[in-house]
Amino acid sequence: MDLDFTAEQMEFRDEVRTWLTEHAPTEPRPHLDAAAMREYDLAWQRTQWDGGWAGIAWPERYGGRGLTLVQQLIWYEEYARAGLPSVDACFVGLNHAGPTLITTATEEQKNFHLPRILRGEDVWCQGFSEPGAGSDLAALSTRAELDGDEFVVTGQKIWTSFAMIADYQELLVRTDRDGAKKHHGITWLICDMRSPGIEVRPIETIEGGAEFCEVFYDEVRIPVANVVGERDKGWRVAMSTLSFERGTAYTASQVRLSDTVEKLIDLARERTGPDGRRPAIADDELSRRLATARAEVAALRAMTYAGICRNLRSDTPGPEGSMLKLYYAEIAKRVARLAMDILGADGLRATSRWDRPFGWSGNYLYSFSTSIGGGTSEIQRNIIGDRVLGLPR
Amino acid sequence: MDLLSSADQLELARVAAEFFTEQSPIGAIRDRRDEPGAVSRKLWSAGADLGLLGLSAAEDIGGAGLDLEDEALLFRELGRRLVPGPFLSSVLGARVAALGGQADLARSIVDGEVLVGLALRRDGEPGGGGPVEGTFALFDTPDTRYVLVADPSGAGLLDTASLAEVQTTECIDPGTRLAYGRADGVVPLCWVPAEDDPIRSRGLVLASAVLVGIAEAARDLSVEHAKTRVQFGRPIGVNQAIKHACVDMAVASEAAWEQTLFAAISLRSGRADAEFQVLAANVVAGRAAIDNAAATIQVHGGMGFTYEHDAHLYLKRAHVIEQFFGSTRDQLDDLLSQEAAQ
Numbered sequence: 136m137d138l139d140f141t142a143e144q145m146e147f148r149d150e151v152r153t154w155l156t157e158h159a160p161t162e163p164r165p166h167l168d169a170a171a172m173r174e175y176d177l178a179w180q181r182t183q184w185d186g187g188w189a190g191i192a193w194p195e196r197y198g199g200r201g202l203t204l205v206q207q208l209i210w211y212e213e214y215a216r217a218g219l220p221s222v223d224a225c226f227v228g229l230n231h232a233g234p235t236l237i238t239t240a241t242e243e244q245k246n247f248h249l250p251r252i253l254r255g256e257d258v259w260c261q262g263f264s265e266p267g268a269g270s271d272l273a274a275l276s277t278r279a280e281l282d283g284d285e286f287v288v289t290g291q292k293i294w295t296s297f298a299m300i301a302d303y304q305e306l307l308v309r310t311d312r313d314g315a316k317k318h319h320g321i322t323w324l325i326c327d328m329r330s331p332g333i334e335v336r337p338i339e340t341i342e343g344g345a346e347f348c349e350v351f352y353d354e355v356r357i358p359v360a361n362v363v364g365e366r367d368k369g370w371r372v373a374m375s376t377l378s379f380e381r382g383t384a385y386t387a388s389q390v391r392l393s394d395t396v397e398k399l400i401d402l403a404r405e406r407t408g409p410d411g412r413r414p415a416i417a418d419d420e421l422s423r424r425l426a427t428a429r430a431e432v433a434a435l436r437a438m439t440y441a442g443i444c445r446n447l448r449s450d451t452p453g454p455e456g457s458m459l460k461l462y463y464a465e466i467a468k469r470v471a472r473l474a475m476d477i478l479g480a481d482g483l484r485a486t487s488r489w490d491r492p493f494g495w496s497g498n499y500l501y502s503f504s505t506s507i508g509g510g511t512s513e514i515q516r517n518i519i520g521d522r523v524l525g526l527p528r
Numbered sequence: 529m530d531l532l533s534s535a536d537q538l539e540l541a542r543v544a545a546e547f548f549t550e551q552s553p554i555g556a557i558r559d560r561r562d563e564p565g566a567v568s569r570k571l572w573s574a575g576a577d578l579g580l581l582g583l584s585a586a587e588d589i590g591g592a593g594l595d596l597e598d599e600a601l602l603f604r605e606l607g608r609r610l611v612p613g614p615f616l617s618s619v620l621g622a623r624v625a626a627l628g629g630q631a632d633l634a635r636s637i638v639d640g641e642v643l644v645g646l647a648l649r650r651d652g653e654p655g656g657g658g659p660v661e662g663t664f665a666l667f668d669t670p671d672t673r674y675v676l677v678a679d680p681s682g683a684g685l686l687d688t689a690s691l692a693e694v695q696t697t698e699c700i701d702p703g704t705r706l707a708y709g710r711a712d713g714v715v716p717l718c719w720v721p722a723e724d725d726p727i728r729s730r731g732l733v734l735a736s737a738v739l740v741g742i743a744e745a746a747r748d749l750s751v752e753h754a755k756t757r758v759q760f761g762r763p764i765g766v767n768q769a770i771k772h773a774c775v776d777m778a779v780a781s782e783a784a785w786e787q788t789l790f791a792a793i794s795l796r797s798g799r800a801d802a803e804f805q806v807l808a809a810n811v812v813a814g815r816a817a818i819d820n821a822a823a824t825i826q827v828h829g830g831m832g833f834t835y836e837h838d839a840h841l842y843l844k845r846a847h848v849i850e851q852f853f854g855s856t857r858d859q860l861d862d863l864l865s866q867e868a869a870q
Contacts, residue, residue, distance in 0.1 A: 136530055136537075136597050138793050144529075205529060397868045416864070426860035430787075430811035433804070433869055437786035441531040458779050513768070520771040524751050524778060527763045 138440075140209070147206055151213040154186055164220045166489040167345055173258055173300040176224035180255030189253040190229075194237065197249035204443045208386060215390040220489060223346065224297050228252040228259035232305045234379040235323075239364045239372050244325065248303070260301035262292040262326065262350060263373065269294075270514050272307075273317045273370060277352060279308035279324070281359070286310070286324065288332075288355040294508070298335045298348035301328045305376065306357075311367050323369035323376075325361040332356075342488065342500035377510060378456050385463055389439050392467055393432040398493055399470065400425055403477050415477045424473050431466045438462065454522040457515040464506040464515075471495075471502035531789055533601065540583075541601045547578055548609040554838050557612060557703040565670040566705050567613030576640025581618055589626050589634040596730060597792040600737040604785070607741020607817075610838075610845050612703040614668035616738065616852065617646035617676045620731050624676065624683050627725050628718025633674075633685075645669035645688060647677045648851065650708070654679035657721065659713035660686060666694065666707040667848070674717065678853055683727035684716030701844035728853050729795055729806045735852045736788040736806075736813035742849070743784055743813070746820035746842045747777035750827040764827075773823050780816035787812050801870040807863040814856045817846035 140148065160179050165171035183189045192207040193199025200206070222229075233252050236245055251257045268275040277290025288308055298304070304326040311320030328335075332355040338347040364372040400416070403425060408415035416422050438459055445455070474495040475482045486494030488501045506512040520526040533541070551571055560566060575581065584599045585591020599619070606615055618637055621644030626634035636642045645668050652662020660677060669675060674685040691709040699706035720727055751774050754765030764770045791809035794802040821843035825832035832839040850856060 136533070136595075136789065136793055138529055138531075138790065138797065138799065140529060393869070400864070400868075422864055423857070423860045426864040427811065429804075429863055429869075430808040430860075431783070433790070433808035434783040434787035434812045436869075437531070437790035438783055440529065440790070441786045444529065444531045455782075458782055461775075462779050462783055513772070516772040516775040517768070519775045519778060520765070524774055526751065526754055526765040526771050526774060528766060 140205070144205060144209060147202075148209045148213060151188070151210055152217075154188065155213055155217045155219065158182055158186055159217055159219050163491060164489050166487050169297075169300050169345055172346070173224055173297075176222045177255040177258065179222055180225050180253075182255075184254045189255075190233075190249075193233065193249065193253065197237065197245055198253045199249075204446050208439075208443055211387040211390050215387065215394050218394070221387060221391070224258045224300065225252075225255070227261050227297070227305070228257060228303075231261060231376055231379060232259045232303070235305065235372060235376040236363065238375060239323075243360075244363065248325070257302040258297055258300055260295050260298045260304045260328070260348075262295060262304045262306035264294045265291055266293055270511055272373070273321065275307055275309060275321065277306075277308050278312065279310050279322060279357070281310070282356075284359045285356045286322075286359060288324075288326070288352045288357055291349065291351050293338075293349040295335075295348045295350050296346045298328065298350050299337060299346075304328055304350075305363075307369055307373055310369075314367075318370040320367050321369040321373070322366050323363045323372040324357050325363060326355070326357055330355045330357065341503065342497050343485070344501070378454070385460055386439055386443075388467075389432075389435050389459075389463055392463070392470065393436060395493075395498070396425070396428045396432050396470055399428070399474055399477065402474070402493075406477065408477075409479070421473070421477055424469075424476075428466065428470050428473060431462075432470075435459075435462055435466060454518050457510075457518045458523070460509065461512055461515040461519070464512055467505045468502045471499040475499050531786065531793075537598060537601055540598060541605055543578070544580065544602050544605045545608070547575070547580075548605060548611050551575075552609060552611050554610050554841060557610060557841055558835075560612070561702045564705070565613075566668055566703050567611075569671070572613060572643065573640045575615075576638070581615070581622065581640060582638035584619070585622050585634070585638050586626060589622065589631055590638040591622075595792075596733060596796040597789055600733060600788060600792045603734045603737035604741040604744070604788075607738035607845075607849070608745045610703055610742070610745070610841055612668075614643055614645045614672060616731065616734055617667070618644040619734070620644075620678070620683070620727055621674060621676045621685055623725070623730070624685055624720050624727055625718060627720045628684070630685075630718050633717075642674070643668075643672040644685065645672040645675045646852065647675040647686065647691075647709075647711075648853075649677065649679065652711075654681045656681045657684065657716070657719040659715050660684070660711045661713055663708065663710045664691070665851070666691070666709055667852075668705050669694075669707060670705050677711075677716070678728040678731055680722060680728060682719055682721040682724075683731075684719035686711060686714050686716055690714045699844075699848065701841070701848045703841065703845060704848045726795065726802075729803060731853045732806050732810045732859075733788065733792045733795060735849050736784070736791065736809040738849050739810075739813035739817035739846060740781060740785045740788050742842050742846045743777065743781040743816035743820040746817070746824040746839070747774065747781050749839065749842070750774050750777060750820075750824045753824075753828055770827060773827060777816075777820040777823055780812075780820060784809070784813040784816040799870060801867070804863065804866040804869050807859045807866065808869075810853075810859045811856055811863065814846075814850040814859075818843065818850060821846045 190199030195201035279286035306326040310322040314320040403416040488497040582591035622637035647664040694709035791805040794805040
């Protein structure tokens with residue numbers, strides 16, 4: 136066992152660090168204007184592509200670097216260390232749709248979409264949840280009727296981040312309504328968001344985010360050639376998509392969380408604490424919560440490293456990814472709440488998590504999404520209970 | 529970077545697990561409740577013959593010369609089966625003796641002839657190698673010739689017989705023998721400064737491994753019960769209140785184990801943030817062990833509240849081990865004073 140990086144990996148780290156210093160965007164991310172946000176995220180993705188840093192662990196034949204998850208980890212670590220913003224508009228393409236297409240799509244689909252995602256040409260969004268199908272995702276009812284070589288899709292999706300600026304969507308539809316089992320008859324489609332019949336409406340979130348949407352489909356025509364995997368067997372594809380989200384996709388957030396904890400410790404050293412005299416870090420309760428956060432974030436990293444070691448032996452993350460996501464969400468929420476307790480009344484000023492140096496109140500409100508998005512913590516617990524521990528259902 | 533166990537390591541853990549399951553069933557803790565020592569000399573010698581006391585000891589004193597992470601795997605198995613006796617203090621004691629110029633003593637500890645108990649400081653200033661003063665909580669000292677004192681400044685061995693006013697008292701854990709006593713200027717037989725070898729940090733790693741083992745065993749006990757106990761016509765594990773409690777135990781165990789391994793490797797390989805990692809491991813492992821053991825009592829309902837059931841034994845041992853080398857509160861304060869992790 137060892138924690139050492141090889142000489143080659145350390146050289147890679149040096150290259151990443153140097154390149155990020157020279158090329159990282161210096162402008163703050165425009166988080167209130169969707170179109171500007173799209174431009175910002177795609178421009179930065181294009182810069183990464185031009186520098187040869189896009190798709191580090193993706194296969195070379197689709198434009199990736201063909202390296203391992205260890206190099207991908209190094210990239211995330213350096214990225215977070217440099218204090219760079221997460222590129223949310225590119226998240227679904229890079230961490231969701233991309234990995235799913237790599238394992239499941241046809242060569243034609245891969246050859247078209249994967250390089251476009253890496254080059255920062257397309258924004259992808261996710262069309263899974265519906266008003267009547269949240270945690271019970273398999274209850275989805277957006278229907279697709281076959282008409283020649285096209286599906287005609289009618290229904291509604293919700294909680295779709297970046298739908299208003301997206302080019303494509305990973306869309307789950309019901310292609311068979313007669314099946315006895317609701318998990319059968321679901322199909323994973325690539326939906327062109329510019330298709331006629333699509334209407335996107337924004338949903339305001341508790342932290343004032345401008346990317347949340349609901350999407351309405353009124354007889355939207357999608358070619359049969361856009362099916363990913365097999366028709367009616369999209370549930371399995373969707374589960375692999377989600378296992379990517381719950382596994383490796385969170386690596387960047389985990390690394391960033393450890394950075395957040397250190398920033399918070401600095402803040403507690405600078406600010407006057409609850410007694411009005413000594414710094415906040417001298418307060419027993421706050422200091423122990425900070426130290427606990429340090430310990431938990433360290434353990435989260437150890438879990439991430441161990442997960443990467445296991446992933447090097449198998450391409451698709453298993454249900455253990457749910458453990459990482461669950462642990463991450465709980466810690467992220469506690470850390471965000473701790474910041475509010477350290478700031479006291481000063482924390483009440485409305486901020487955005489995109490603010491620099493740090494928008495603590497925005498970060499706090501956003502943190503509530505970590506145990507809801509990508510499957511609630513309760514659903515993660517069900518998955519772990521059923522599939523890892525083998526508990527009865 | 530590799531955090532996965534090798535085939536050799538898995539084999540080592542399997543052999544140890546098999547030995548403890550056969551030779552040291554958990555029920556024996558209840559049987560030996562009124563014996564002076566928590567562990568029989570027969571079991572102790574058998575363990576020594578198997579090499580369990582010298583896994584990381586140098587070969588010239590009869591050890592196997594393996595790494596700290598290998599030893600962590602062994603101590604995790606000790607924790608899972610609540611193996612009684614002064615294993616942790618004897619393994620560290622052999623190291624202190626070897627590094628302190630007492631090779632013969634080190635060899636006889638590894639051989640199982642000499643046992644070393646643990647003296648946990650309650651008050652008094654750490655002496656830094658000079659005469660030791662202060663009062664101590666003494667763990668598993670019956671049958672021992674020495675006790676290990678491990679302060680942040682270093683670690684040494686004191687003659688057990690040199691301790692004064694030793695008051696034996698019943699420990700909450702029937703698998704641990706507890707006493708309180710005083711050292712009045714006792715000169716250590718040998719002393720190893722922390723800068724020469726971080727004995728206390730090694731102790732924290734191995735204690736964390738025991739705590740992980742306890743956390744995992746409590747998880748397994750709960751999961752098994754949740755699958756087999758039927759109420760309202762169905763196994764209780766179908767209910768999210770029980771299922772999710774089991775899952776939280778699993779996540780806490782997993783996080784604590786990966787961090788303990790990370791800490792063991794950090795300490796062994798001399799990473800700059802090794803102390804940070806060790807303290808973090810002890811915090812998450814201590815919490816996982818106590819929380820999981822407490823939760824397994826709840827999952828077992830009335831049965832979990834009986835002396836006959838094993839659930840309380842995990843909780844009690846977790847509380848004992850969590851105190852080793854300083855409580856979680858102490859570790860938290862130390863952790864916050866560290867530089868950020870690497």
